[in-house]
Amino acid sequence: MKKVMYRFSGLMVAAFLAIGTIGATPACWFLHYQPEVPESLRR
């Protein structure tokens, strides 16, 4: 797992940053649990 993460870590970081930014846009997702939105993405 760590080897895979190390090899693709740059791609993963870019993907997660994009998903995190997009994921903070809706009021919430479909579930009944809301992960804490980072301060920088609150608006």
Add this chain to the structure above:
Amino acid sequence: MSNTNFSRKMAAYLAAQHELPAEKQDIIRFAIETLTVNIGNLILTLVIGGLLGVFKETLACIITVGAFRHTAGGAHSKSPWRCLVGTMVVFPSLGLLARKISIIQPGYAELLAMVVIIIGFISIILLAPVDTPAAPILSPFRRERLKVFAISTMVLVTVLIISLNKSTWNSASEIQMCLVLSTLWASFNLTKPGHSLWESIDALGFSRKKEVK
């Protein structure tokens, strides 16, 4: 606030690898947590729905409630584990209930659909969007925009309910009832009793209280 251990550790690892600031690490943590919790819950809920023989009904309920939650928000559990249990119980139950109700006399189902549509519009116009301390809506402009989207979603769902009523598709009445019950559930989650329900679930002692600071 609850952050899962896995998302925090993985975000810390990736941030260390690329020497990212704390702000970016927190965005990565949020993305990992959102993805893992949503995908895990989605798969398990659909598996439960499939085992109960209501896969497509469960999927229809998830899509409908998801459309409302994206725009109108609503009550949440403070724990991903309680959310998992709640989601695994609620959506297949809505699917099963929809199937039962769809086989009663058509007049009653139509009456229920009409009542739920009225409840849906009233709750969304009066209450949406409902935010949470974990994801507050700070901008009045964003609040207004989410309200418009929530009302648009309600209009779309209403059109679908009416269209399914006239459809000759075999599963039309079941899916129509899924839309009706999901609208009722989404509306309920906007209200104070909906928040009280999730607070009561949070107060139950079956989930571990360990939180990572």
